[in-house]
Amino acid sequence: MSEYRVALQDMNFVLFDVLNVADDWANMDQLSDVIDPDTARAILDEAAKLTSTLIAPKARAADEEGIHFADGVVTTPTGYKEQFKQLAEGGWVGVTANPEYGGMGMPKTLSAQYEEMMCAADISFSLYSGLTAGAIMALDLHASPELKDIYLEKMVTGEWTGTMCLTEPHAGTDLGIIRSKAVPADDGSYAISGTKIFITGGEHDLTDNIIHLVLAKLPDAPPGTKGISLFVVPKFLVNEDGSIGERNQVVAGSVEHKMGIHASATCVMNFDGAKGWLVGEPHRGLAAMFTMMNYERLGVGIQGLGAAARSYGTALEYALDRRQGRGAKATVDKSAEADPLLVHGDIRRMLLTMKAFVEGGRAFSSYVGQQLDRAKYANTAEERAAAEAQVQLLTPVAKAFLTDTGLEATIAGQQILGGHGYVREWGQEQLVRDCRIAQIYEGTNGIQALDLLGRKVVGSGGQLLLPLGAEIKQFLEQEPGQWGTEFKQLAQGLSELERVSKDVLTGFQSDENLINSVAVDYLNLLGYVAFGYLWLRMAKVAEAKPELGAFSTGKVKTAKFYFAKLFPRVHSLVATIDAGSETLYEFDQSEF
Incomplete structure (x- = not known):
């Protein structure tokens, strides 16, 4: 691997x-003195050194060993x-965590860059601290002061890690039918019983304790998702003085043998x-x-x-x-018997597709991170509410579009290397x-x-889409300069997005299959x-520098x-959305 x-x-x-x-x-009271x-x-700079010199060089060997x-x-x-010890000692587990418990308290816009570095270096390794950061956030926002005092500082400093235990063998997306039970005990605790699957970092040897956040149902729980409660369940119980006590009744029954992320422990708990x-x-x-x-979900997109x-x-x-072959024009390097791959048009197509997705994705993930920061730290309730609405709209896009384009880019990267992309040496x-x-x-x-x-656009009657559209239209009001063609393309794409949104808002009332059928294209x-x-x-700023x-x-x-090679995909997406659900649902089950 390079x-x-x-x-x-x-x-x-x-x-x-x-x-x-x-x-x-500078304008956010909670951040102005922090960053x-x-x-x-x-x-x-420090994150770049950490990820490029400590983590990235060992990623392939870790994948090979598993x-x-x-x-x-x-x-x-x-x-x-x-590696994890050095990561923790540097304070990197708590980049965004509450300073009250030892965290850096950094904004998401900054941590998004660090997360990209970690994932580029080694996704498997990044998951142990990444899931811990999520557990830290949940506890900080919802746990009692007593629970925070017991767990948060050691999780923020990386002495302990955390997990999220949601999925069960029979319940993936449909969490309302989980069967894990929580029975109250006389001492205020609960006895948690059940099996959770696909638990990232559910068991490992990186830290002395693992703090599980577990979804389960109380005996009097109402049916469905309204009956789910959240519990903190440590691998080892914690003594009153903060030291580790006896082993809790939670064990890893097995681990999954996966297509990828071989160095990440995915456990049945x-x-x-x-x-x-x-x-x-x-x-x-x-x-x-x-x-x-x-x-x-933004983190997964990253x-x-x-x-x-x-x-x-x-x-x-x-x-x-x-060096392979010769270029089509006078790109021939006569000092060598062949030209670099870069002279070939198809190689350039793939590389530029990758570059456009990577740099566009970096801007988009940072933009969503900016909305998250505004939703959390803006000084007025109005500003926070406006940003939260943007977050609600864009979070599923960040998770899905960044991973879809990410896979397309990695496949292109593999293709460029040909046979060397298929073997393990280059990674x-x-x-x-x-x-x-x-x-x-x-x-x-x-x-x-x-x-x-379904939930964000149709569920809001199209209202959640309006602020983003208004922001883009305001941008398009400026003088386009050399970007006249691209401004028109973007305006047309936005117009089509708004038009198909209105069509779905009316069409789903007579076609119950419509939303499900066109959602991915949308x-x-x-x-x-x-x-x-x-x-x-980015282009307008860059040309001014x-x-x-x-x-x-x-x-x-x-x-x-x-805009020449990738944005035109919007036209085919609009066509497939306009085609609706008819061709999907005219099949009888026996015809599949």
């Missing part, structure tokens, strides 16, 4: 030149324990009367868990982005070095395998599409329009490529 080079210049460009996050931070551009750049499981015990690959404590209110567990899901970024770096390096096949799961877990991309179109349509908006924002040299001209030319 050396990982972090795109620091592009990250800083997106944050400070395109999104102007420094103004946001500034110089501090942010220093953090990104985890080891015997008698309920998981041993992680060689070096992981030492058995709870046999394990001691747990209620987090938040009874029967409100799913709501508590979902307060962090916007962050988690996994796709990180894999794509790493694959692009490798593919570009290979295309510059590998391209690992990135394809590791990226693939991101389209599936944390809610499959099909579920994300249903959430977007999500992708919104994704391409959103990327187009951000690509034009000629001092950036090739970075600036490359950004401008990639924007041109995006």
Whole structure:
């Protein structure tokens, strides 16, 4: 696998030149004394060193070795324990965590860049701290002060890790039918019994304790999702002085043998009367868990982005070095018997597709992160509500579109290397395998599409879509300069998005299958329009900075490529949405 080079210049460009996050931070009372551009750049520099020198070089060996499981015990690959210790000692587990418990308290716009670096370096390794960060957020937002005092500091410092235990053998997306039970005990705890599957980091040897957040039902629980409660269940009970006590009745029954993320322990967890404590209110567990899901789903989208970024770096390096054939024009290097792959049109098509998706995805993930920061830290309730509405609309797009384009990019990166992309040495096949799961877990991309179109767009009567449309239209009111053609393309794409949205709002009333049938195409349509908006924002800023040299001209030319070669996909998506559900549901079951 080639050396990982972090795109620091592009990250800083997106944050400070395109999104102007420094103004946001300065104007938010809760952030103004915590973060500034110089501090942010220093953090990104250190994160780049950490991920490129400590984590990335060992990713392929860790994938080759995988985890080891015997008698309920998981041993992680060689070096992981030492890597995690260094990560924790640097404070990286608590990048966004509450400073009251030892966290850095950094905004999501900044942590999104760090998460991309971690995922590009090694998705498997990133999951142990990533899931812990999610558990930390849930406890900080919903747990009692007593539970926070017991668990949060050690989780924030990385002494302990955390999990999220939702899925059961018979209940994946439909959490309302989970069977795990929580029986009250006289001492205020609960006896948790049940089996959870696909639990990332459910068992490992990286830390002395693992804190499970478990969804279960109380004896008096109402049916469905309204009867789910959330519990904290430690692997080892904690003594009054904070030390680790006796083993709790929770064990890993087995681990999954997966297509990718081989170094991440994906466990079947058995709870046999394990001691747990209620987090938040009874029967409100799913709501508590979902307060962090916007962050988690953006995080999964960033996994796709990180894999794509790493694959692009490798593919570009290979295309510059590998010599095969001759160029079509006077690109011939007569000093060698063949030309670099980069001279060939199809190689350039794939590389530029990767570049457009990676840099567009970086801008989009940062944009969604900016909305999350505004929803959390803006000074007025009105500003927070407006940002929260944007978060609700864009979270499913971030999860699904970033992982779909991420997989397309990693496959292109593998293709550029030809046979060398198919074998393990260069690591391209690992990135394809590791990226693939991101389209599936944390809610499959099909579920994300249903959430977007069914709950967010149709569910709001189209109102959630209006602010984004208004923002893009306001942008399009400025002088286009050299971007007249692209401005018209974006305006047309937005107009078509608004038109099909109205058609679905009326059409679903007479066709109950409509939303389910067109949701994925609708999500992708919104994704391409959103990327187009951000690509034009980047291009306008870049052309005003000629001092950036090739970075600036490359950004401008990639924007041109995006609108010439990728944005036209909106037309086929509109056509498939307009086709509705008829051709899907005219089949009898016997005709499949």
